[in-house]
Amino acid sequence: MTGTAAIEAAALGKRFGRRGGWALRDCAFRLPAGRVCAVVGPNGAGKSTLLTLAAGLLAPTEGAISVLGTVPGAARERVAYVAQDKPLYPQLSVAETLRMGADLNTDRWDASVAQRIVDDGDLNPKSRIRTLSGGQCTRVALALALAKRPELLLLDEPMADLDPLARHEMMGLLMAQAAESGTTIVMSSHVVAELEDSCDHLLLIGGGRVRLAGEIDELLAAHVHVSAPAHAVLAPHTVVESRTTGRQLSALVRPSSTLDTDWRTSTPSLEELVLSYLRNPEAGAAPAAKTEETAV
Amino acid sequence: MTALATPPVTGRPAGSSPHLLHWLLRLHRPALLAWTVFVLVLGGLLLWVGGPLTEGAVEGWKQYHACETGGCAYDPSAVGRHKDWYMYTTFAVIGVPVLIAAWSGATLTSRELEHGTAQLAWTQSVSPARWLAAKLAVPAVLVAVGSGLLVGLHHWAWSTGQGRLDSAKSWYDVGTYAANGPATAAMALAALVIGALFGLLKRNSLGSLVGSLCGTGLLWSVMAIATPHLWPTVTKFSSLKNDVPQGSGIIVDQGLVTSTGAHVADPHCGGSGFASCQARYTKLDAVGYYNDYHPQSHYWPLQLTATAIILAVTALLALAAFRLLRRQTGPSAPARKAAAV
Numbered sequence: 001m002t003g004t005a006a007i008e009a010a011a012l013g014k015r016f017g018r019r020g021g022w023a024l025r026d027c028a029f030r031l032p033a034g035r036v037c038a039v040v041g042p043n044g045a046g047k048s049t050l051l052t053l054a055a056g057l058l059a060p061t062e063g064a065i066s067v068l069g070t071v072p073g074a075a076r077e078r079v080a081y082v083a084q085d086k087p088l089y090p091q092l093s094v095a096e097t098l099r100m101g102a103d104l105n106t107d108r109w110d111a112s113v114a115q116r117i118v119d120d121g122d123l124n125p126k127s128r129i130r131t132l133s134g135g136q137c138t139r140v141a142l143a144l145a146l147a148k149r150p151e152l153l154l155l156d157e158p159m160a161d162l163d164p165l166a167r168h169e170m171m172g173l174l175m176a177q178a179a180e181s182g183t184t185i186v187m188s189s190h191v192v193a194e195l196e197d198s199c200d201h202l203l204l205i206g207g208g209r210v211r212l213a214g215e216i217d218e219l220l221a222a223h224v225h226v227s228a229p230a231h232a233v234l235a236p237h238t239v240v241e242s243r244t245t246g247r248q249l250s251a252l253v254r255p256s257s258t259l260d261t262d263w264r265t266s267t268p269s270l271e272e273l274v275l276s277y278l279r280n281p282e283a284g285a286a287p288a289a290k291t292e293e294t295a296v
Numbered sequence: 297m298t299a300l301a302t303p304p305v306t307g308r309p310a311g312s313s314p315h316l317l318h319w320l321l322r323l324h325r326p327a328l329l330a331w332t333v334f335v336l337v338l339g340g341l342l343l344w345v346g347g348p349l350t351e352g353a354v355e356g357w358k359q360y361h362a363c364e365t366g367g368c369a370y371d372p373s374a375v376g377r378h379k380d381w382y383m384y385t386t387f388a389v390i391g392v393p394v395l396i397a398a399w400s401g402a403t404l405t406s407r408e409l410e411h412g413t414a415q416l417a418w419t420q421s422v423s424p425a426r427w428l429a430a431k432l433a434v435p436a437v438l439v440a441v442g443s444g445l446l447v448g449l450h451h452w453a454w455s456t457g458q459g460r461l462d463s464a465k466s467w468y469d470v471g472t473y474a475a476n477g478p479a480t481a482a483m484a485l486a487a488l489v490i491g492a493l494f495g496l497l498k499r500n501s502l503g504s505l506v507g508s509l510c511g512t513g514l515l516w517s518v519m520a521i522a523t524p525h526l527w528p529t530v531t532k533f534s535s536l537k538n539d540v541p542q543g544s545g546i547i548v549d550q551g552l553v554t555s556t557g558a559h560v561a562d563p564h565c566g567g568s569g570f571a572s573c574q575a576r577y578t579k580l581d582a583v584g585y586y587n588d589y590h591p592q593s594h595y596w597p598l599q600l601t602a603t604a605i606i607l608a609v610t611a612l613l614a615l616a617a618f619r620l621l622r623r624q625t626g627p628s629a630p631a632r633k634a635a636a637v
Contacts, residue, residue: 055418100319
């Protein structure tokens, strides 16, 4: 976990309007380069704001964010970003949009990548963007982003508009990109299952704050799902969530020492972990701090 | 997926500038076409007004004057046609800043920010500042050339009737003064920048359109009110025998002057030839009229001073737009550590 971080945030906060609420506050995390990171959280958690800040489209209200070792504004050529609503110029054709990408980007542009992504979707290059479906727009937007051959790829809900087949294909394309070029990919979603297989890093955002951050394997290993008698004392261990049904206690804990051998334990799934944290806003985010220490 | 195996890289050498101009013209093609057609049509109309229509009206007035003595029939339609079309074209030229304000406010920056396509451009290796610079510079050139051409043609069309048409507008007629001079072309540039600034502020087309029109209207009104005071006036004293103070042009102040040299209000009675008026003037101790006004020789000083002020305001607004955009999107280079402490 050494080398330049893909994204590093310190006390990052963003407020919209002088009297508006904070979309993001006190965010501190470090995403090492080369990871495929899932940014997970409920609607309105601040995921999009975080990605917009990283893309250099918004300035933070407080704190700092650095991308590929510099300010986001200085890393534009090396960062690609696909916004949630996949904005494109409606009056341009597909071919024109790709030519624009080639013209507006520097020498990094790879026309063949863009062409292949568009061809795979059976898109007519002469079609106007305004005539395309949401999924087709996503394809063109991803083509623009990937042909740029970015070092960091920021995707805000990238798969929402795609059918399952296209979703699978796009995910494959992204993973190939990550594997071959070492591209760091950050993608947000509120559907955890969508990201579980492909991501190796997690950033859980809730209520404008980072609730959990770290390698998914480490996070899962650090938590245990426990079934114990209702009177069991979970005390020294950090309890993320616990529920009692009848004589049975079911809990997600972060063990601080060896667990009682009488308890039945299992490794939680990523979705269980995420949901437990989201249901319990007061549960601490110690693993994030731990990951950060080892990272620095 | 084997799709990504060692693709050939196409593109330009590092550091070469993106082809923003080409894409800007492509994206705003309808507006570019509309502006070109507008300038060509209005320019053609002005040529028509200054050429054939003026000649026809001159002929019409000749017939009228010939009939004055002899008493014959004459055709007033040519004079009327010139008058009408002169008025229409004058309004159209004065309307240019309003047109630009509406377009700039509704589309130039606001629509792109609203739809996210500005952000798309900013993630295609085009920094927000470069984007805004191109967005302002290209239309500014087109607006300056187009509106400059139109006020120039209007000035010419107006001047061809001077001294030949009894119905010709004088230089200080409000519409003629505005449509004849570079201040209106400068106002069109100001409108462009005001629209872009409101686009950045509001980030939606409708709000920005309203703001742009109001902002342009405000600046124009202030300039219209201030214009007579931008250059020292000439004061002309005239005899009370005249019905009104003498001296024509843009009048700033006029009234009566007393034997002590004090200025008092003009009761608008008429010449001192009327006994009742003479009595009032005697009562007021008035010895003559005074008139603070701008004669025709002040036309260019007034126009150029106003133009300079509008351009200075435009420059400040453009600077404000860049600073606002920078504040919204953050710096494009790492902050230098305070080296010069």
